[in-house]
Amino acid sequence: MNTKFTYAFISLIAVLIVCFFANISLGSVSIPLHAIVDSLLGSSDHESWQYIIQNYRLPKAFTAILVGSGLGISGLLMQTLFRNPLAGPYVLGISSGASLGVALIILGAGIFGGVFATLLISKWSIIIAASLGSFLVLSAVLLVSSKVRDTMAILIIGLMFGSITAAVVSVLSYFSSAEQLQQYIFWGFGSLGNLSWYELAIFFSVYIVGLILTIFSIKALNSLLLGENYAKSLGLNLKKSRLIIILATSLLAGTITAFAGPIAFIGLAIPHITRQVFTTSNHKILLPAVFLFGAIIMLICDSIAQLPTSDYTLPINAITSLIGAPVVIWLLVRKRKMLF
Template identity: 50%
Template sequence: MNNNRWLLLPLLLILLFGLNLSLGSVHIPFKEIVTILTGGESSEPIWRDIVWNFRMTKALTCILAGGALALSGLQMQTLFRNALAGPDVLGLSSGASLAVSLIFMSQAAGISFLRTPNPWTVAIAATLGCTGVFLIMLALSKKLLDNVSLLIVGLMIGAGTSSIVSVLQYISRAEEMQTYLIWTFGSLGGLNWTELLVLASVLLLGGSIALGLVKSLNAWMLGDNYAASIGINMKRARFWIILSASILTGGVTAFCGPIAFVGLAVPHLVKFLVKTTNHKILIPTVMIGGSVLMLFCDILSQLPGSTQVLPINAITALIGAPVVIWVIVRHSKMRV
């Protein structure tokens, strides 16, 4: 492995972070942004509020969400030994989407007391949806001994929840359906500092669990027999891997909506860059890579030179889809 290659990621992270802060519907000179960040007084008082309460929170959300989804994707790909596994492979995002659809399309679901849901209501609903699916998968993991069966069950749960959401959309009113659809596009700019702190705390918990699983993840890459021979408790390791991925995916989905392709694409891009399968190296580099990709997607979504903002999921799909095609071509003989 080229030991200097990973340095590209932190450099890109710093560059894109600064660029992300400098872009927006209101033009603020970069010199003024530096002055504001260093505690100085800006030429326009409103610029300070824009930088600290809008652009900074959005940029930090990009870093947290991108890193969490990428780490979750890495764990899922390692657990299932499947290059096309992603954070939503267990149906967690689908569970969150179902719960949120019940909130937004409340009239269709017969829940008339939630006509004006606030962001915290949506976040709690998404969390409960993820938790419900996680508990189902946890119970099934004790019955299913092989990961392939668990993967298939997760995909089927996702398909089942999606069908229920489709029924709700069909019988709901247009304005309710539109609100839900906007949520499914994903959003990185809607968090305040309190929500950002809660998100950071949740992701810190999930990331800490993942860091403690380095030995198990490395052993998992070499097969069940090898992992068992070096003292890895397979059932316990699988539980903690699923728990960590669920916390990371659920936290991001609760506050940012379902964001696709980042967790699927980033691990492959990082492995192509650093050329290693050691999770002691992969975990931090994948997290930085996820943050870099999310910042880059957010910059593209802002349509530099325009006041319009594209849905973040549209941009991540444009970038992630070619990576998935590349993975399929590269692993044409991969077992599914």
Template identity: 40%
Template sequence: MGEQNAQEQTTPWTDETSRERGDRPSGRAGHVALLFLALAALLAGVVVVLIAQGSIAIPLGEVTAVLTGWGDASEIHRTIVVDARLPKVVAGLLAGAALAVGGAQMQTLFRNPLADPFVLGVSSGAVLGASVVILGTGGVGWLAGLGVLSQLGVSGAAVAGAAGVLLIGLGVARRVGDPVVVLVVGVVLGYLAGAAVDVLVYYTDPDRLQALTAFTRGSVRNVTWDELRIIAIVCGAVLGLSVFLAQPLNALLLGERYAGTLGVHVRRVRLLSLAGVAVLSGVTTAYCGTIGFVGLAAPHLARGLLRTADHRLVLPMSALIGAVVVLAAEYVAGGNGLTGTALPLNSVTAFVGAPVILWVLLTGRVRGEGR
């Protein structure tokens, strides 16, 4: 009876297709395969279009020739694609995919459909670290005028601030087994870091606030190959770890006690997920700014399309959706879309994510009333 109640609590994340519609397994597999192929094709198209567009337009054929190595492309176009545009596209693809996967993990761990990769307050710690360097004290930036070293100092300080919050959050997670307490601690740490940033803003020179605004608005268009290596290592680790966590996360959908009876080491799974996602949110915030709503909305879109909560399908589908959303948002935010002017990436992703969250809340209420 307890297991049955646990199963009921997972709705609307349970597999509705085979239970309610009675689809045959072969038809179900074909439907899922078609979804993955369609999203992969959409992602490839967005990548090519995003690289082709810019202050210097490049024909789609030449972009394809550079990316695939087939055909001829001018040396100028090859340099623009490889040195200027490809790093930002790869960074957006990796960050979107990893943040979406991290969001799916957090929603399962905390059993909260509104959880996302920034739930532990790590991104706020990253912003605080960057603010200390950008704003400095007494209105004088500590690393002002150092050129490249100043930029490296901002990113390094952001990582350090994220690491500080991460250590506190993981310390609480190891000491306290209740995920709700960990969630509350993350929210509190986020508020504390935000308050510290507000104090720095209050006492700083107004001319320096523009630099902080540019950092927090979210963008992948300034990512270099050197920075991309760090982003790729962290995002790759989170994506790789998700492969091994898919089955334990499926067990956690039915409750921690039930998962324990299946041989799942619940505390280890929780710590691995929290550590990976927290490092991810800190590094992406340090190098790409805060990219909000992707980790929150993409998993729900994946579950809605797949009509299942099976993480073996939800995690890769979330990765594809997250990558598409971030790259499409960067296309609009970069001034190539409908607006014709540069916008904060975080604002564009919010226009996508907010309706999804409203849909989750409204459909959840309707289903709750129907039980």
């Protein structure tokens, strides 16, 4: 039964490798292909090219892979857990929590004023604020979800938390200077390109924990395809599995938002694209497939965003939405109902 998927997987891996090399060979400075290979091996005699490849383009490509696959996987987890094809990693308020944290740092900095403010707005403080923000909102959602039996109620509670944080951000924006607002909006654009190898290593460690939790949830996810009562009758510990799945999502989506900003639509659209191609709901197949699709599409979006050969870089969030939104509309029009 699995053989029909083998070819699909082999071709996807091939496409991923091509996209990966295409992504690092495209940029504002054009570098010939042989020089890229040399730079990757560390044997290039062109020092600035080697620097660009090793310290800028390579970490950015890896970030794109982690961001795309991680968001896709957390979208898949949420869609199965909530039995809702329109659920994404952000329905639980992860993105709004992160936004709140960052807004408090950037927009609230004015309150502290002076030297302290400039100290506060470093890259690390934004990462920490985003993580803390999404973590806090998620803990609140988790706390409520342990009391609520109905999974749909958790979905609505997540959306409500999102509204509350959005409102707080609006109030903060109202009292902020134009400069601070601009900085906040720039964070909201999302960015894959600002990570050092050290930051990438931290990002990767958290990502791996989320991924391992997901892999251990495959069986639970498959039984949840029948609905919660059937899953329970198959011996599933519903509360525990739900906690693990939500935790995995928050680790994946939370760190991604912290390091790369709130990136839209990937989490929602990737699982649907994957289901169209692989026509299965078995998570043993879907999980690696979503990983590959997420990574490939994020690499493509990033390649488009950096507008090859020009000096401009478009906001990555705009590109993912430009690609993601039509995909969702197309799916709805073509299928009428979304299968999951």
